Amino acid sequence: MTKIVGVSFGTKNGNNDTICKAVLLAAQNQGCEVEFIRAMDLDIKHCTGCITCVKMLMSGTKNMCVHKDDFDWLAFEMFHADGVVMVDPIFETGASGLFHTIMDRFGPRMDTGNNFIATQIAQGRLAQGGDAARGVAVPAPAIMSPKAVSYIGIGGSDWGTHVQSEQPAPGHDSQLAGHRQRVGPLVQDRPHGRRPDRPRHADRREPGRRGKEDPGERRRGRRPLLNLKETAIRHAASAGRAYEECRFVVCHIGGGISVSAHDRGRMVDGADIVGGEGPMAPTRCGALPVAEVLDYLDAGHATADVRRMCMKTGGFVDLLGTSDALEVSRRAEAGDEACRRAWDAMVYQICKEIGAMAAALGGNVDGILLGGGMVHNKGLVCAIEERCGWIAPVFAYPGEFELEAMAAGARRVLDGDEEPLRYTGKSVFDGFACFEG
Numbered sequence: 436m437t438k439i440v441g442v443s444f445g446t447k448n449g450n451n452d453t454i455c456k457a458v459l460l461a462a463q464n465q466g467c468e469v470e471f472i473r474a475m476d477l478d479i480k481h482c483t484g485c486i487t488c489v490k491m492l493m494s495g496t497k498n499m500c501v502h503k504d505d506f507d508w509l510a511f512e513m514f515h516a517d518g519v520v521m522v523d524p525i526f527e528t529g530a531s532g533l534f535h536t537i538m539d540r541f542g543p544r545m546d547t548g549n550n551f552i553a554t555q556i557a558q559g560r561l562a563q564g565g566d567a568a569r570g571v572a573v574p575a576p577a578i579m580s581p582k583a584v585s586y587i588g589i590g591g592s593d594w595g596t597h598v599q600s601e602q603p604a605p606g607h608d609s610q611l612a613g614h615r616q617r618v619g620p621l622v623q624d625r626p627h628g629r630r631p632d633r634p635r636h637a638d639r640r641e642p643g644r645r646g647k648e649d650p651g652e653r654r655r656g657r658r659p660l661l662n663l664k665e666t667a668i669r670h671a672a673s674a675g676r677a678y679e680e681c682r683f684v685v686c687h688i689g690g691g692i693s694v695s696a697h698d699r700g701r702m703v704d705g706a707d708i709v710g711g712e713g714p715m716a717p718t719r720c721g722a723l724p725v726a727e728v729l730d731y732l733d734a735g736h737a738t739a740d741v742r743r744m745c746m747k748t749g750g751f752v753d754l755l756g757t758s759d760a761l762e763v764s765r766r767a768e769a770g771d772e773a774c775r776r777a778w779d780a781m782v783y784q785i786c787k788e789i790g791a792m793a794a795a796l797g798g799n800v801d802g803i804l805l806g807g808g809m810v811h812n813k814g815l816v817c818a819i820e821e822r823c824g825w826i827a828p829v830f831a832y833p834g835e836f837e838l839e840a841m842a843a844g845a846r847r848v849l850d851g852d853e854e855p856l857r858y859t860g861k862s863v864f865d866g867f868a869c870f871e872g
């Protein structure tokens with residue numbers, strides 16, 4: 436099988452990682468084996484110019500460097516791949532320092548001409564035998580075999596990534612200003628792999644869902660669209676099926692918690708988690724009885740307090756003084772009763788929402804997919820499986836794929852699988868007139 440190695444020189448989950456992973460994903464979709472390497476995770480020392488490597492190579496002995504670090508491992512992975520993709524941030528109008536360091540380490544010691552001559556020297560010494568053959572090492576042929584290498588340089592002079600449009604990005608959500616979810620509806624919220632008639636996240640409401648037909652009661656669906664969609668698309672692909680033919684309950688379990696229903700390529704239901712719906716989460720209070728909120732306000736609290744509880748200071752922060760879910764789960768396991776109660780309440784509320792979304796899908800659920808940072812916690816996954824496993828099989832996708840989702844969307848457009856739409860500046864809550872075309 437063809438193997439492609441992608442090496443990203445950017446920060447963890449940054450732009451370079453994202454583009455590198457998008458390339459590898461495309462290669463994987465074409466049947467290649469792929470490997471992702473983040474150069475910054477490796478211990479790579481600078482070449483000091485001691486030329487020990489060249490002296491040894493030219494004497495027919497081992498091709499080695501005095502440094503003991505991860506370079507030889509990296510070189511091995513690259514030499515044994517059929518193709519290599521290097522994705523490097525532009526620093527001061529050129530390649531990054533780390534890229535230069537690695538380039539130097541590939542210097543004379545890996546030079547094809549030097550290795551060709553060294554091979555002849557080594558073979559000559561082996562032919563002589565006896566003392567002449569002692570310590571001889573013939574260079575690995577892989578060093579000299581030609582390879583396709585592609586370089587992608589990513590600059591970002593203003594330190595950001597933008598969706599280009601004459602219009603401002605959707606203004607409905609000042610609380611998400613600056614958050615990449617804000618561009619989510621623009622790039623991701625539509626059917627996968629084909630041209631949509633309308634954008635996707637709430638366009639086919641189930642009967643009884645409040646919608647645009649109820650003036651003043653338009654339903655918002657603020658939730659991590661990118662990660663929810665990408666998790667569903669990835670799971671369908673890994674099961675060898677199209678997202679457009681599956682029904683999933685997809686959860687994002689991170690600082691906020693979203694549970695959503697996906698019906699054959701469309702997200703048809705889910706809470707407005709920015710507005711205070713959904714389960715309690717590390718930083719969010721989750722759904723509350725309206726009358727209790729009114730009592731709280733009558734008692735002299737400001738509406739700003741309630742808003743903060745919806746987004747920042749509710750949930751674990753309010754109850755336990757921390758938003759660190761890992762810490763809460765550890766303290767719960769160690770016998771801290773307050774943590775145990777808060778943790779169990781959160782898990783219970785997630786499961787209840789999963790049940791609600793399963794009902795929204797009429798009970799036809801192909802899988803319950805769990806994404807987000809908290810899904811690294813195996814105890815959480817088991818607890819959800821225990822309570823909801825009867826609905827459908829549970830699959831864990833720990834972490835977030837938001838940037839990858841945006842890159843994958845851009846790639847579908849570049850590949851011609853999807854036509855881009857132009858954002859017009861109109862609200863997505865206004866009949867989806869926000870997209871042209």
Ligand SMILES: Cc1cc2nc3c(=O)[nH]c(=O)nc-3n(C[C@H](O)[C@H](O)[C@H](O)COP(=O)(O)O)c2cc1C
Binds near residue numbers: 445527594
């Ligand atoms: C020291 C430094 C120098 C940079 N110089 C340039 C530059 O000359 N041109 C440019 O377009 N971007 C420049 N950038 C922006 C980086 O290219 C951008 O932050 C990087 O691609 C982000 O990658 P990441 O998200 O994968 O970490 C520079 C960034 C740093 C830290």
